[in-house]
Amino acid sequence: MFTGLIEEVGQVGWMRREGGIAKLAIKGQRTTSSLAIGDSIAVNGSCLTVTRTAHALFEADLSEETLARTTLGELQAGDPVNLERPCRPTDRLGGHFVTGHIDRVGTIREIRKTGGMWWFSIAYPETLRVLLVEKGSVAVDGISLTVAGLDDRSFGVAIIPRTYHDTTLGRKVAGQRVNLEADLLGKYVVRYLEGLGPLMGKVTLTESRLRDLGFA
Structure with a gap:
């Protein structure tokens, strides 16, 4: 972990x-x-x-x-x-739980500097849509980031100078591919709701449906 x-x-x-x-x-x-x-x-x-x-x-x-x-x-x-390196049980969890199991590969659509920060827009595969939540967590090339913007094709993250300079993000350009791992907790929520399908009828996992159930 x-x-x-x-x-x-x-x-x-x-x-x-x-x-x-x-x-x-x-x-x-x-x-x-x-x-x-x-x-x-x-x-x-x-x-x-x-x-x-x-x-x-x-x-x-x-x-x-x-x-x-x-x-x-x-x-x-x-x-x-x-x-x-993996975290130890006694470590402070400064980011979020990252398993190291990549879900899908995304593509950087845009990088722009705004104020003293950088805005990255990253296109993601459709299969990740239900696992991405605005203000939720996502790992991009292993970096714990917060989803600051989200639409049906891409999500945005705001990168502070320390992260930009102390990771590979400062060397990235638009068009490059990146590893994406969605939040582990979100995966379990989706799997749980899918398991309720036979009992509750077909569950359509949309953002509005997750919000109604209190998960988004």
Whole structure:
């Protein structure tokens, strides 16, 4: 389990294919110093298992599922990546519950500076619509953010200078794809309501329906 508070921006050392998997090597400092084989670490929001460690570097295997459902397969040597180690039971939860299991990939539609902040508009797949709530949480490349604007095709997030400069967001441009993970609590709400379908008749999960039920 993660919080979406990025500890460090690492750098891709290399990516290579071996059979049905890809091997990804990441260079870092703070996050890599304490890693051991078998540990979990979130790379751009995707939870990976450490398979090898060296000085200021770790390797992880990417399955076909991970390559298909995330942007990790698009990484190249030198690319920056967001890194976060799992939270401990005694840690303060400064962001929100992030599992590291990517739901879908979105596309940055617009980046504009407004005042002392940056506004990102991100297009999302239709399947995520019911899981996004204005003022709710969403993880973008592993970063815990608040949905500040929402329509049927995209959501907006306001990025403060610290987040912009201390994550990969400061290096993004419009058109780039990003990993999206919806709020875990919202997923359970949707699943619960779907389970009530046989008892209550077909439940159409719209934003207005969730609001009527007290969930939005």
